[in-house]
Amino acid sequence: MSALLSFSAAELARRIRARQVSAAEAMQETLAAAKRAHERLNCFVRIDEDSALAAARVADAEIARGLVRGPLAGVPMAHKDMYYREGVPSSCGSRITRERPAPATATALKRLDGAGALQFGVLNMTEFAYGPTGHNYHLGHCRNAWNPGYITGGSSSGSGTSVAARANFAALGSDTGGSIRLPAHFCGVAGIKPTYGRVSRAGAMPLSFSLDTLGPLARTVEDCALLLGVIAGRDAADPTSSGQPVPDYLAALARPVKGLRIGVPTSYFYDGADAGIESLVRASLEVLRSLGCETVEIDLPEIEPWNQAATAIIAAEAAALHANWLRERPQDYSDQVRARLELGAAVGATQYINALRLRSHALQTWLGGVMQHVDVVHAPCVAFATPTIAESDVGGGPKMGQVLAQVTRLMRPVNYLGLPSLAVPCGFQPPGLPCAFQLIGRPFDEALLLRLGHAYQRATDWHLRAPPQ
Amino acid sequence: MTGTSDALFRELLARQGVALAPERLEALARTLAAQLEAERAATRALAFEVEPASFTRVLEGAGR
Numbered sequence: 001m002s003a004l005l006s007f008s009a010a011e012l013a014r015r016i017r018a019r020q021v022s023a024a025e026a027m028q029e030t031l032a033a034a035k036r037a038h039e040r041l042n043c044f045v046r047i048d049e050d051s052a053l054a055a056a057r058v059a060d061a062e063i064a065r066g067l068v069r070g071p072l073a074g075v076p077m078a079h080k081d082m083y084y085r086e087g088v089p090s091s092c093g094s095r096i097t098r099e100r101p102a103p104a105t106a107t108a109l110k111r112l113d114g115a116g117a118l119q120f121g122v123l124n125m126t127e128f129a130y131g132p133t134g135h136n137y138h139l140g141h142c143r144n145a146w147n148p149g150y151i152t153g154g155s156s157s158g159s160g161t162s163v164a165a166r167a168n169f170a171a172l173g174s175d176t177g178g179s180i181r182l183p184a185h186f187c188g189v190a191g192i193k194p195t196y197g198r199v200s201r202a203g204a205m206p207l208s209f210s211l212d213t214l215g216p217l218a219r220t221v222e223d224c225a226l227l228l229g230v231i232a233g234r235d236a237a238d239p240t241s242s243g244q245p246v247p248d249y250l251a252a253l254a255r256p257v258k259g260l261r262i263g264v265p266t267s268y269f270y271d272g273a274d275a276g277i278e279s280l281v282r283a284s285l286e287v288l289r290s291l292g293c294e295t296v297e298i299d300l301p302e303i304e305p306w307n308q309a310a311t312a313i314i315a316a317e318a319a320a321l322h323a324n325w326l327r328e329r330p331q332d333y334s335d336q337v338r339a340r341l342e343l344g345a346a347v348g349a350t351q352y353i354n355a356l357r358l359r360s361h362a363l364q365t366w367l368g369g370v371m372q373h374v375d376v377v378h379a380p381c382v383a384f385a386t387p388t389i390a391e392s393d394v395g396g397g398p399k400m401g402q403v404l405a406q407v408t409r410l411m412r413p414v415n416y417l418g419l420p421s422l423a424v425p426c427g428f429q430p431p432g433l434p435c436a437f438q439l440i441g442r443p444f445d446e447a448l449l450l451r452l453g454h455a456y457q458r459a460t461d462w463h464l465r466a467p468p469q
Numbered sequence: 470m471t472g473t474s475d476a477l478f479r480e481l482l483a484r485q486g487v488a489l490a491p492e493r494l495e496a497l498a499r500t501l502a503a504q505l506e507a508e509r510a511a512t513r514a515l516a517f518e519v520e521p522a523s524f525t526r527v528l529e530g531a532g533r
Contacts, residue, residue: 196525196528240525242532305507305511308508309504309511326487339493342487342489342493343501346478357521358508358511360526444532
């Protein structure tokens with residue numbers, strides 16, 4: 001692997017600005033790496049070689065004239081194929097939308113364009129972002145860069161594995177029930193699920209409007225901070241986007257972490273955990289303690305009802321969104337997604353409304369109880385050893401509910417509460433597959449999570465390890 | 470489910486265009502039952518007046 005491909009997005013941007021590397025050179029190497037990675041990992045839906053190279057040459061000409069568009073000028077990126085670009089079809093991982101030109105460009109893409117990032121392709125994903133493992137029965141299953149026999153996690157499967165494979169400098173994903181943090185865990189990259197409303201969802205495929213969030217997956221926490229700073233903030237095109245001011249996430253990384261109080265759950269998150277995973281996640285706490293952080297054991301309220309409520313909300317909202325296609329084109333869904341949408345059609349109105357009514361009470365319980373004593377909560381992303389693609393290929397069969405619930409169990413409560421959560425790689429489980437912890441923060445306190453995650457990465461080198469090419 | 474409620478349930482789904490395969494019915498009923506049980510216990514203490522929109526108020530308020 002070339003030195004250029006080993007740079008983080010932030011490092012590459014710095015070198016392009018300093019004209020030590022040209023955007024065209026970066027794009028050429030990335031395109032070659034992307035094609036190689038796709039052969040092994042099935043991670044791209046489309047690679048736009050000619051237009052990406054042309055855009056890179058334009059960026060070089062601009063930089064030569066002293067015009068730097070923004071903090072990501074010249075950095076190649078590909079994104080989950082559910083971010084619309086006007087006039088271009090987005091597959092959304094499905095058979096249904098791949099011939100439908102998008103009506104408008106996603107706000108997140110417009111903001112990345114404005115910051116100078118160069119999109120060179122779109123990435124594989126779970127069908128309609130409705131699945132946590134990375135299986136896709138239409139486009140082919142996405143494969144883990146560390147071992148192609150294993151799952152990537154989903155639904156942002158291509159985002160996780162392309163970034164891990166050093167075939168993409170950073171990628172947008174989406175997280176409704178873990179779809180950023182799961183691929184971050186399984187593929188060994190950083191990923192941040194922002195607070196609900198922090199990033200505009202305009203122009204991105206919806207799954208569950210009460211729970212959907214958009215965010216980046218990247219090689220480093222610093223890269224996550226860089227991208228989040230670009231895409232966050234109020235957007236008139238998304239009435240649910242928040243007007244809370246966007247802090248300077250990069251500047252926040254430099255602040256000390258000594259004295260921060262880290263909550264360690266005594267229940268739920270470690271229940272039935274694989275010993276190897278638990279050991280890796282708890283070892284990351286030792287690193288944080290060595291940086292001067294204080295760890296505090298915390299008792300959690302009963303979380304399982306929040307998990308169940310989140311499941312009902314996603315199912316009902318997804319079924320509502322898909323009602324027409326489910327009636328008219330049921331054969332165009334995979335068994336798994338169709339089975340889950342059928343479940344949503346069966347969720348009653350009172351059940352759905354009560355699941356939403358319970359949310360504010362749950363959030364107040366969390367903020368007033370758990371977060372009163374700590375600054376962040378530290379927990380595993382997943383409590384079991386990574387399965388192979390074959391082992392977890394349950395389709396829409398009788399094991400589906402149990403397997404999918406197990407994968408998302410430590411994710412969904414965080415979506416239900418609307419809280420930000422950052423996944424950070426923290427080592428490897430046998431046979432050489434990554435593992436990550438998550439940091440869960442107060443609403444709109446992404447800066448603190450990024451600061452702590454960055455401090456952890458400065459003290460460790462897990463994020464610098466690259467999978468076999 | 471009893472035979473009558475089974476038929477009614479399938480009819481409600483059919484009217485939404487969902488032709489549920491018989492082998493899926495049991496798993497679906499089990500999932501819904503677990504969700505409803507968890508929800509019943511959790512909402513027992515919920516104040517009568519609470520509405521869904523209160524969530525974003527709490528979220529935004531905590532961010533200030």
